[in-house]
Amino acid sequence: MTKSTWHVDTAHSTVGFSVKHMMISNVKGTFNEFQGTVEADPEDLTGASIDFTIDANSIDTRKADRDNHLRSADFFDVEKYPHLSFKATKIEKTSKDTYDLTGDFTIRDTTKPVTFNVTYEGMAKDPMSGDQAAGFTGNTKINRRDFGLTWNAALETGGVVVSDEVKINIEIQLRK
Numbered sequence: 685m686t687k688s689t690w691h692v693d694t695a696h697s698t699v700g701f702s703v704k705h706m707m708i709s710n711v712k713g714t715f716n717e718f719q720g721t722v723e724a725d726p727e728d729l730t731g732a733s734i735d736f737t738i739d740a741n742s743i744d745t746r747k748a749d750r751d752n753h754l755r756s757a758d759f760f761d762v763e764k765y766p767h768l769s770f771k772a773t774k775i776e777k778t779s780k781d782t783y784d785l786t787g788d789f790t791i792r793d794t795t796k797p798v799t800f801n802v803t804y805e806g807m808a809k810d811p812m813s814g815d816q817a818a819g820f821t822g823n824t825k826i827n828r829r830d831f832g833l834t835w836n837a838a839l840e841t842g843g844v845v846v847s848d849e850v851k852i853n854i855e856i857q858l859r860k
Contacts, residue, residue, distance in 0.1 A: 690818065690858035692720035692736070698855045699738060703828075704847035713745035713754075715768075722858055726807060726818035729783050734772035741766060758835035765792045773797070781805075785822065791831035800824045800854070816860040823853045 694717070702712045717739035724732030740760040743751055755762045772787040781804040789798040805819035827848050828834075835846070 687723060687725050687731070688860060690722045690724065690726065690860055692718065692722075693817065693857040693859045694718060696817075696857040698853075700853045700855075702851045702853075704849070707847070711745055711750075713743060713751075715739065715742050716744050717742035720856070726804065726820075726858060728777070729775050729785070729802070729804070730777055732772060732775055734770070734775075734785070734787065736770040738768040739766065740768055759833055761792060770798070789826070789831075791833065794831045796826075796830050798824055798826055800852075810859075818858045820856045820858070821854065822856070823851065826850050826852065 697718075699715045699718050700712060701714075702710045705711045715738045718737060720734070720736035722732055722734050724734070740762045741755060743754050743760065745751055745754070754760055757764075760768075769790045770787050772785060774784075774786040776784045776786075778784055778801075783802045783804075784799050785802045786797055786799040788795045800822040801824065802820055802822040805821060807816065807818045809815070810817050828846075828850050829848050
């Protein structure tokens with residue numbers, strides 16, 4: 685297949701994360717609004733151009749008070765920094781259907797290299813629209829402090845309310 689332009693189908697994609705809460709459990713959430721463009725042969729991502737933008741205000745952990753705190757200056761400061769972004773800089777094929785996808789990840793105007801482990805899940809023709817679709821899953825871990833997300837509170841039993849490590853999981857469907 686030749687290189688062509690694909691767009692993220694947000695109705696069939698998820699950008700999720702999880703973070704340890706009070707050292708004893710994981711809180712999971714999603715960002716509900718995002719967009720992305722991929723210029724590639726989806727069966728061979730090497731040499732692809734990938735740009736992804738997330739609306740920070742669309743954070744959703746299923747608890748309004750927590751979401752509002754995450755939108756505040758303590759965390760994402762969505763008034764000042766409304767978007768998170770990712771732009772691929774290097775893509776290495778690690779097996780038949782897997783890649784190390786490295787790129788510049790920006791949160792709160794801080795940009796750091798991040799590598800996602802990505803799996804190509806396959807391609808299919810949508811029977812409803814006739815569109816060609818390709819699926820990918822990916823995951824990585826970041827240290828939120830590296831991006832200026834430093835708010836925390838100590839627990840009387842030791843430890844902190846929010847861990848520094850954040851796991852990011854994506855499930856992406858692209859449409860030609």
